[in-house]
Amino acid sequence: MQELHDAPLAPLTTFRLGGPATRLITATTDAEVVDAVREADAAGTPLLIVGGGSNLVIGDQGFAGTALRIATQGFSLDGTRLELAAGEVWTDAVARTVEAGLAGIECLAGIPGSAGATPIQNVGAYGQEVSSTITEVVAYDRAAGETVVIPNAECAFSYRHSRFKAEPDRYVVLRVRFELEDAGGLSAPIKYPETARTLGVEAGDRVPAATARETVLKLRAGKGMVLDPEDHDTWSAGSFFTNPILTEPEFAAFHARVAERLGPDAKAPAFPAGEGLTKTSAAWLIDKAGFTKGYGTGPARISTKHTLALTNRGEATTEDLLTLAREVVAGVHEAFGVTLVNEPVTVGVRL
Numbered sequence: 023m024q025e026l027h028d029a030p031l032a033p034l035t036t037f038r039l040g041g042p043a044t045r046l047i048t049a050t051t052d053a054e055v056v057d058a059v060r061e062a063d064a065a066g067t068p069l070l071i072v073g074g075g076s077n078l079v080i081g082d083q084g085f086a087g088t089a090l091r092i093a094t095q096g097f098s099l100d101g102t103r104l105e106l107a108a109g110e111v112w113t114d115a116v117a118r119t120v121e122a123g124l125a126g127i128e129c130l131a132g133i134p135g136s137a138g139a140t141p142i143q144n145v146g147a148y149g150q151e152v153s154s155t156i157t158e159v160v161a162y163d164r165a166a167g168e169t170v171v172i173p174n175a176e177c178a179f180s181y182r183h184s185r186f187k188a189e190p191d192r193y194v195v196l197r198v199r200f201e202l203e204d205a206g207g208l209s210a211p212i213k214y215p216e217t218a219r220t221l222g223v224e225a226g227d228r229v230p231a232a233t234a235r236e237t238v239l240k241l242r243a244g245k246g247m248v249l250d251p252e253d254h255d256t257w258s259a260g261s262f263f264t265n266p267i268l269t270e271p272e273f274a275a276f277h278a279r280v281a282e283r284l285g286p287d288a289k290a291p292a293f294p295a296g297e298g299l300t301k302t303s304a305a306w307l308i309d310k311a312g313f314t315k316g317y318g319t320g321p322a323r324i325s326t327k328h329t330l331a332l333t334n335r336g337e338a339t340t341e342d343l344l345t346l347a348r349e350v351v352a353g354v355h356e357a358f359g360v361t362l363v364n365e366p367v368t369v370g371v372r373l
């Protein structure tokens with residue numbers, strides 16, 4: 023276990039933003055994680071769990087408390103059963119399951135961060151979400167003061183959300199268990215239209231799992247969604263906003279605003295999102311509200327490759343980033359009456 027004081031947090035985040043933590047502990051075993059959490063809780067010290075820092079917006083003033091970086095390791099595959107320690111690098115774990123010929127998470131390749139963070143916002147991309155393959159999450163329950171095993175059905179997974187995100191100060195994920203599929207080296211059925219188109223197959227078809235993974239990685243790289251330290255378009259948290267989910271009356275009002283602003287033939291993206299609910303595209307809203315790729319003149323700008331990613335061009339502060347984010351939220355609201363919600367977790371700041 024390593025301990026530092028007044029430790030900068032910016033280098034631990036993909037935005038490279040945020041001030042220092044009073045104390046930074048790096049834990050390499052589950053026991054160290056639990057000990058550090060127990061100690062902070064007993065002392066009443068605020069605690070911030072840090073995985074890969076790819077979904078964190080930390081305030082410029084930093085974090086007054088203990089930041090606990092989870093650096094545990096453990097990849098265990100037993101047939102189709104996979105168990106990952108929370109600190110495992112997610113995209114590397116995906117690659118290993120594909121090499122083992124298994125299906126289920128191949129389209130989640132290239133998502134930065136740790137395995138332990140994947141249940142937090144039910145990580146998803148290109149037609150897959152971890153909620154489809156997670157069987158159990160092993161977590162330290164800070165309220166009960168003990169380690170618990172939470173089955174999938176009790177994780178309250180939904181679009182970019184879960185029980186863990188709903189109760190951010192309660193669970194520290196130690197291990198995540200998955201049930202993958204042995205489809206003889208083939209992928210799970212390809213669901214995402216763009217992936218199917220690129221692969222030249224129909225939605226629902228299977229392709230070699232390795233091909234699915236490589237295709238997703240290529241598509242992601244083209245959008246600045248694979249980390250590359252040389253490319254400021256990836257100094258981000260990926261999508262900065264979630265796709266809005268609208269009720270029927272909200273969607274009707276939105277539809278009217280779209281027609282008013284863009285003409286009667288304009289059609290906003292609309293996907294069924296459960297009983298009476300429609301999901302629309304945050305990227306589309308941002309673009310149509312006038313915030314196109316590369317928008318901005320300051321040190322925080324919209325990615326040149328994807329309207330949904332806000333980025334640090336190198337010299338930004340968290341305040342610069344938030345100013346841009348607030349401008350986008352206000353602009354989209356004014357244009358379409360829809361309020362965008364940030365996807366990354368904010369620490370010590372609010373949008």
Ligand SMILES: Cc1cc2nc3c(=O)[nH]c(=O)nc-3n(C[C@H](O)[C@H](O)[C@H](O)COP(=O)(O)OP(=O)(O)OC[C@H]3O[C@@H](n4cnc5c(N)ncnc54)[C@H](O)[C@@H]3O)c2cc1C
Pocket residue numbers: 036070071072073074075076077078092108133134135136137138139140142143144145146147190193194195196246247248249256258259260261367
């Ligand atoms: C370029 C880029 C592309 C991205 N693409 C996607 C995408 O396609 N789909 C997607 O869903 N996300 C995407 N993201 C967001 C991000 O990668 C995921 O949310 C990822 O799961 C975050 O993991 P992390 O380890 O970096 O978490 P962190 O950023 O370190 O933490 C995020 C939150 O989880 C909490 N947390 C972390 N680890 C634990 C733990 N073990 N126990 C309890 N709480 C914990 C933290 O306290 C914090 O609240 C992208 C980000 C980037 C930078």
